[in-house]
Amino acid sequence: MEETRNFIEKIIEDDLANNRVPDGKIRTRFPPEPNGYLHIGHIKAICVDFGMAQKYGGTCNLRLDDTNPAKEDNEYIDSIKTDIKWLGFDWGKNEYYASDYYQQLYEIALDLIRKGLAYVDSQTPEEVKLNRGTLTAPGVNSPDRDRSIEENLRLFDEMKRGMYPEGKYLLRAKLDMASPNINMRDPALYRIKYATHPRTGDKWCIYPMYDFTHPISDAIEGITHSFCTLEFEDHRPAYDWACTIDGIEHAPHQYEFARLNISYFVLSKRKLLQLVQQKIVSGWDDPRMPTISGIRRRGYSPESMKDFVSRVGLAKVEGQVDYSLMEFCVREDLNRRARRVMAVLDPIKLIIDNYPADKTEFFDAENNPEDPDSGTRPISFSGEVYIEREDFMEVPPKGYHRLYIGNEIRLKHAYYVTATSCEKDAEGNVTAVHCTYDPESRGGATADGRKVKGTSHWVNAKDCLKAEARLYDKLFASENPGFATGNYLDDLNPDSLIVNSVAVVETSLKDSKPGDYLQFIRNGYFTPDIDSTSEHLVFNRTVTLKDSWAKTKEKMGL
Numbered sequence: 001m002e003e004t005r006n007f008i009e010k011i012i013e014d015d016l017a018n019n020r021v022p023d024g025k026i027r028t029r030f031p032p033e034p035n036g037y038l039h040i041g042h043i044k045a046i047c048v049d050f051g052m053a054q055k056y057g058g059t060c061n062l063r064l065d066d067t068n069p070a071k072e073d074n075e076y077i078d079s080i081k082t083d084i085k086w087l088g089f090d091w092g093k094n095e096y097y098a099s100d101y102y103q104q105l106y107e108i109a110l111d112l113i114r115k116g117l118a119y120v121d122s123q124t125p126e127e128v129k130l131n132r133g134t135l136t137a138p139g140v141n142s143p144d145r146d147r148s149i150e151e152n153l154r155l156f157d158e159m160k161r162g163m164y165p166e167g168k169y170l171l172r173a174k175l176d177m178a179s180p181n182i183n184m185r186d187p188a189l190y191r192i193k194y195a196t197h198p199r200t201g202d203k204w205c206i207y208p209m210y211d212f213t214h215p216i217s218d219a220i221e222g223i224t225h226s227f228c229t230l231e232f233e234d235h236r237p238a239y240d241w242a243c244t245i246d247g248i249e250h251a252p253h254q255y256e257f258a259r260l261n262i263s264y265f266v267l268s269k270r271k272l273l274q275l276v277q278q279k280i281v282s283g284w285d286d287p288r289m290p291t292i293s294g295i296r297r298r299g300y301s302p303e304s305m306k307d308f309v310s311r312v313g314l315a316k317v318e319g320q321v322d323y324s325l326m327e328f329c330v331r332e333d334l335n336r337r338a339r340r341v342m343a344v345l346d347p348i349k350l351i352i353d354n355y356p357a358d359k360t361e362f363f364d365a366e367n368n369p370e371d372p373d374s375g376t377r378p379i380s381f382s383g384e385v386y387i388e389r390e391d392f393m394e395v396p397p398k399g400y401h402r403l404y405i406g407n408e409i410r411l412k413h414a415y416y417v418t419a420t421s422c423e424k425d426a427e428g429n430v431t432a433v434h435c436t437y438d439p440e441s442r443g444g445a446t447a448d449g450r451k452v453k454g455t456s457h458w459v460n461a462k463d464c465l466k467a468e469a470r471l472y473d474k475l476f477a478s479e480n481p482g483f484a485t486g487n488y489l490d491d492l493n494p495d496s497l498i499v500n501s502v503a504v505v506e507t508s509l510k511d512s513k514p515g516d517y518l519q520f521i522r523n524g525y526f527t528p529d530i531d532s533t534s535e536h537l538v539f540n541r542t543v544t545l546k547d548s549w550a551k552t553k554e555k556m557g558l
Helices: 007-017 040-055 074-086 098-114 125-131 149-160 210-220 230-242 269-277 292-298 302-312 323-337 439-444 548-556
Strands: 027-030 059-064 095-097 118-121 170-173 188-192 206-208 225-229 253-257 339-341 347-352 361-366 376-381 384-388 408-411 416-424 430-438 465-472 497-505 518-520 524-528 537-543
Touching: 007 040, 007 225, 007 253, 027 040, 027 225, 040 059, 040 074, 040 225, 040 292, 040 302, 059 074, 074 292, 095 098, 098 118, 098 149, 098 170, 098 188, 098 206, 098 210, 118 149, 149 188, 149 206, 188 210, 206 210, 210 230, 225 230, 230 253, 292 537, 302 323, 323 524, 323 537, 347 497, 430 439, 497 537
Parallel strands: 027 059, 059 095, 225 253, 339 518, 347 430, 465 537
Antiparallel strands: 118 170, 170 188, 188 206, 347 384, 361 376, 408 416, 416 430, 465 497, 518 524, 524 537
């Protein structure tokens, strides 16, 4: 079957076939602004930028567009690098910063002033916005648009020397205030900003605007295909203009694709920063956050996320992806890679009265039935084990197939047991269940071939480990946070984190580490948290076993 190519792949292949790519080697770039942590939406951009370069034998630069020192930090730069490498991509020696080009950008701005193509504007930000016009009305020329070249050069030099406060002056390109594209109505090129830059310190107090910096940086680096999301489509004329400035020897091209929008998520850096600053979450890497560091801590694998964005595909029209598709991809991947282990989240003791009191035996438990090479591990068994509280009912409803008085079930990997009685506390809560076992049913096989409908997982009460299980769910309870009230914080899910401090797990988990992929049998997929130690085990629930995406597809007739 012929491979289906997306529109970007068709563009690249057409450019290569028609010799429109210098040296026949495509050059892309991933250009995040280091003003926050990368989120799931960036994964799509990373896979496009690095993935296309990888597929067609080109290179992809990592360029940090650090044009706003007031919001940028080395912490963000480090996190961006970590996230990209976690996804399996590497930029090698091709690491650049917009600040690398500050002097060149300044010289270009001076040249524009000398040629009468840029001017210093003294209008207030409010006046600039008012005089820019609307989609149906042209803008109004600034009173300063016809300043002399000499005065513009003097004022721009004084801006550079820190002689004016922020907002006093703005350097603007002299284009067309009647342009149907508002971005072409004398766009800003430089503004005054007093803030220490993470890389250049206090060398500069004027900083180039993103729409001026970005295309020129692409041109300097020889980028052939500049990929971005649809919100930059209206900025393309400004991008193209910047690439035609005298002295720019290479003119890259910009191509737009739809960004990744997911139900139940907010992917605005401003909103994510608010969640962190207001301590609604524990930090940028809180497992409920849609940041790459957050989903990594929660236990998502890079392979599952690359599969997710691949399934979403590339389109030219905005849309929203169902959250359940992402969870489906995570489950699909973890089902193949996660080690199966015994963990009981709400334990109740099961006492096997006819099991020898001083006996302990071991069973070989498979690590992953989906992976024949994953092997087995020994798990211990004794006359006292823990099972889930929900696996016993004193008075069961119709259709209940787990343990109740007189009923027989199978303990996974171990024996058939039959409940005989239970103990209760003063409030009537069951505290322990008594049963007998069939010693001839080891491993689940019986001499008479009888079968049971119920199987329970368990852990040995005599050597199990206590653990904290953090049960994560969606951070927001609404598919479109803030849609109903205008405030996305109104839709926070009060049950997005439930901390379980009574869980018990098998001893093989004593030395588990963050990054281990685990399936707690019947309880979901988990991973050790960064807070976990051998003395205090902490596990994050990555995703439940329930596959809501499968049900969604069924309802849709897919």
